[in-house]
Amino acid sequence: xxxxxxxxxxxxxxxxxxxxxxxxxxxxxxxxxxxxxxxxxxxxxxxxxxxxxxxxxxxxxxxxxxxxxxxxxxxxxxxxxxxxxxxxxxxxxxxxxxxxxxxxxxxxxxxxxxxxxxxxxxxxxxxxxxxxxxxxxxxxxxxxxxxxxxxxxxxxxxxxx
Amino acid sequence: xxxxxxxxxxxxxxxxxxxxxxxxxxxxxxxxxxxxxxxxxxxxxxxxxxxxxxxxxxxxxxxxxxxxxxxxxxxxxxxxxxxxxxxxxxxxxxxxxxxxxxxxxxxxxxxxxxxxxxxxxxxxxxxxxxxxxxxxxxxxxxxxxxxxxxxxxxxxxxxxx
DNA sequence: CTTGACCCTCAACTTAACTTGAAGGTTACG
DNA sequence: CGTAACCTTCAAGTTAAGTTGAGGGTCAAG
Numbered sequence: 001x002x003x004x005x006x007x008x009x010x011x012x013x014x015x016x017x018x019x020x021x022x023x024x025x026x027x028x029x030x031x032x033x034x035x036x037x038x039x040x041x042x043x044x045x046x047x048x049x050x051x052x053x054x055x056x057x058x059x060x061x062x063x064x065x066x067x068x069x070x071x072x073x074x075x076x077x078x079x080x081x082x083x084x085x086x087x088x089x090x091x092x093x094x095x096x097x098x099x100x101x102x103x104x105x106x107x108x109x110x111x112x113x114x115x116x117x118x119x120x121x122x123x124x125x126x127x128x129x130x131x132x133x134x135x136x137x138x139x140x141x142x143x144x145x146x147x148x149x150x151x152x153x154x155x156x157x158x159x160x161x
Numbered sequence: 162x163x164x165x166x167x168x169x170x171x172x173x174x175x176x177x178x179x180x181x182x183x184x185x186x187x188x189x190x191x192x193x194x195x196x197x198x199x200x201x202x203x204x205x206x207x208x209x210x211x212x213x214x215x216x217x218x219x220x221x222x223x224x225x226x227x228x229x230x231x232x233x234x235x236x237x238x239x240x241x242x243x244x245x246x247x248x249x250x251x252x253x254x255x256x257x258x259x260x261x262x263x264x265x266x267x268x269x270x271x272x273x274x275x276x277x278x279x280x281x282x283x284x285x286x287x288x289x290x291x292x293x294x295x296x297x298x299x300x301x302x303x304x305x306x307x308x309x310x311x312x313x314x315x316x317x318x319x320x321x322x
Numbered sequence: 323c324t325t326g327a328c329c330c331t332c333a334a335c336t337t338a339a340c341t342t343g344a345a346g347g348t349t350a351c352g
Numbered sequence: 353c354g355t356a357a358c359c360t361t362c363a364a365g366t367t368a369a370g371t372t373g374a375g376g377g378t379c380a381a382g
């Protein structure tokens with residue numbers, strides 16, 4: 001079949017299919033005398049497999065190294081190992097996401113838990129110091145002089161401000 | 162302070178800090194007579210805040226629209242809303258990851274659950290047909306003729322093969 | 323013979339978030 | 353004075369996974 005029909009059957013674009021070929025995911029494609037690419041039916045499966053693997057989080061690079069030249073001759077051990085690795089990777093990502101989410105939720109709570117008698121500015125400082133885990137100094141003197149403490153620590157190789 | 166010390170204090174690279182400035186995250190930076198950038202101490206906080214927000218999944222674009230010109234004057238409502246949106250986004254991503262992970266685990270099981278009396282080729286077909294949710298025809302005749310069924314459905318505008 | 327639907331190649335563009343490099347000014351030390 | 357450690361700008365490179373466009377063949381119908 002021509003690339004147009006393959007595209008229709010798989011839902012991919014022409015350019016994407018050609019790109020996969022150039023990326024080495026599609027092993028030498030046959031040509032008709034006029035130069036048109038011609039594909040065997042299995043190619044539909046291969047492309048669907050690629051798309052599925054991508055959705056599962058595999059990069060094209062990973063997919064290329066795992067895809068066998070022949071759909072029925074998988075490198076069994078490497079495949080199983082890659083699947084396990086990917087599961088672990090997803091797990092790690094989930095852990096990070098759990099943390100991020102918890103942090104965001106905590107932040108929301110904290111912002112909304114402003115004591116009635118506290119003004120917004122003070123609350124901003126309070127929240128800020130909490131999320132960054134450090135003291136946030138309140139600007140005391142006329143703004144513009146903050147950080148203008150020159151000549152402190154004349155130790156070699158770098159000045160402060 | 163100079164960019165070098167800011168970099169040391171935040172753990173970011175010089176180039177990254179300059180990049181943030183050019184990306185509009187750092188509002189006009191003061192210069193010394195010699196052209197060197199000079200930063201007030203708060204910049205350390207701003208940069209740490211940016212890094213933290215990034216870790217939580219915010220893009221620089223999002224961060225820019227949320228960062229107030231002044232660290233103590235947040236756009237409260239927009240911020241809260243953005244935080245809620247991000248939490249929801251993370252939730253959606255987690256759902257997708259759960260699915261991917263489950264699919265991968267199922268795939269591993271399936272590959273390893275090959276009946277003793279089935280050969281690898283047949284198992285590959287079985288597994289393949291399961292993950293793609295369709296029948297995978299076994300190659301019957303001499304390979305090379307598969308998909309060469311011409312002239313079926315002569316419907317206008319595109320030929321098969 | 324023209325029109326329209328196909329197909330081809332190859333280079334350049336896209337996005338995000340930076341990095342790298344070239345070319346050069348500034349400052350401090352010895 | 354040299355040199356090392358700073359700092360400057362600006363352009364171009366990086367990665368992934370494609371997309372877009374220019375310029376040009378092919379093929380069947382009317």
